[in-house]
Amino acid sequence: MGALDGQVVVFTGAGAGIGRAVVTRYASEGARVVAVDITDKVKELADELGGVVIPVVADVRSWEGNVQAVAAATEAWGRVDVFVGNAGITDAARPLEDIPGHQLKAGFDELFGVNVLAPLLGVRAALDELIRSRGSVILTGSFAGANAAGGGVLYTASKHAVQGLVRQLAYELAPDVRVNGVAPGVAPTRLKGTTALGQAATDSVLDGTREALPLQEIPTVDAYSGIFTLLASRSEAAVMTGTMVSADSGLSVRGIARPGGRVGRTDAGASSGESR
Numbered sequence: 013m014g015a016l017d018g019q020v021v022v023f024t025g026a027g028a029g030i031g032r033a034v035v036t037r038y039a040s041e042g043a044r045v046v047a048v049d050i051t052d053k054v055k056e057l058a059d060e061l062g063g064v065v066i067p068v069v070a071d072v073r074s075w076e077g078n079v080q081a082v083a084a085a086t087e088a089w090g091r092v093d094v095f096v097g098n099a100g101i102t103d104a105a106r107p108l109e110d111i112p113g114h115q116l117k118a119g120f121d122e123l124f125g126v127n128v129l130a131p132l133l134g135v136r137a138a139l140d141e142l143i144r145s146r147g148s149v150i151l152t153g154s155f156a157g158a159n160a161a162g163g164g165v166l167y168t169a170s171k172h173a174v175q176g177l178v179r180q181l182a183y184e185l186a187p188d189v190r191v192n193g194v195a196p197g198v199a200p201t202r203l204k205g206t207t208a209l210g211q212a213a214t215d216s217v218l219d220g221t222r223e224a225l226p227l228q229e230i231p232t233v234d235a236y237s238g239i240f241t242l243l244a245s246r247s248e249a250a251v252m253t254g255t256m257v258s259a260d261s262g263l264s265v266r267g268i269a270r271p272g273g274r275v276g277r278t279d280a281g282a283s284s285g286e287s288r
């Protein structure tokens with residue numbers, strides 16, 4: 013028996029990275045998933061996972077794309093239990109000073125369109141179904157949702173806004189719909205940049221990232237899937253709403269001299285090659 017048996021999920025940003033890993037886990041836990049992405053990689057994912065995944069290729073910044081995704085779920089399976097707003101893009105950590113003033117609005121609109129407006133559109137499109145099923149919402153935040161230097165000014169502001177969405181929607185939708193988030197620190201993906209600022213996709217893991225993490229390991233994309241599963245579970249997360257679960261490998265508690273108190277000690281797990 014899976015943790016998500018019988019649940020129907022609409023999941024955005026499912027074509028790659030963290031989203032693809034979580035959808036794979038959700039399917040193994042018994043969920044049926046409408047996998048939404050702007051790229052057609054969700055078709056591959058559906059082929060891999062069989063009849064429990066329906067791919068929808070859509071831009072989540074559009075109302076119509078979100079309506080199409082919810083309709084795919086209700087037409088096939090008659091309900092929506094969970095909406096996961098995970099699609100995101102980055103500003104490749106570009107400082108304000110390096111963004112030409114005349115490009116700022118277009119960059120802002122594009123990045124906030126994907127990271128902030130899209131989850132709102134998705135929740136709005138799924139709302140009647142979520143209330144009917146007494147379901148839940150999960151939004152992907154970031155270390156940058158509560159700290160500086162996890163992105164540039166646009167990305168950081170957008171992920172702070174995601175924190176706000178989680179809190180406000182948890183309030184507005186109680187007691188019928190739980191609303192939570194997951195805030196990853198780092199994962200080995202290639203997040204797309206903004207077209208408006210001429211940015212290509214960039215590696216999320218930079219030189220020196222591993223050494224900066226108190227836990228001293230770059231997590232796999234799959235490392236986050238247990239937390240997404242927990243939050244979607246009706247029984248295990250029944251008392252959680254309005255929570256952004258931080259999963260940042262210790263970044264938000266790192267010190268100045270050493271990233272973690274036992275880092276560098278010869279008997280520490282990471283230095284001696286022992287697995288945790």
Ligand SMILES: NC(=O)c1ccc[n+]([C@@H]2O[C@H](COP(=O)([O-])OP(=O)(O)OC[C@H]3O[C@@H](n4cnc5c(N)ncnc54)[C@H](O)[C@@H]3O)[C@@H](O)[C@H]2O)c1
Pocket residue numbers: 024025026027028029030031048049050051070071072073098099100101126152153154155195196197198199200201202203204216217
């Ligand atoms: N990788 C990290 O280090 C990291 C850290 C913190 C938070 N995050 C967050 O995790 C989430 C997933 O990112 P990832 O790292 O797996 O990157 P990713 O690029 O591998 O996955 C994001 C997916 O979203 C899709 N997408 C982008 N714009 C879209 C749009 N307009 N419509 C539909 N789909 C769209 C992309 O095509 C891609 O498949 C994002 O919200 C990101 O901000 C990532």
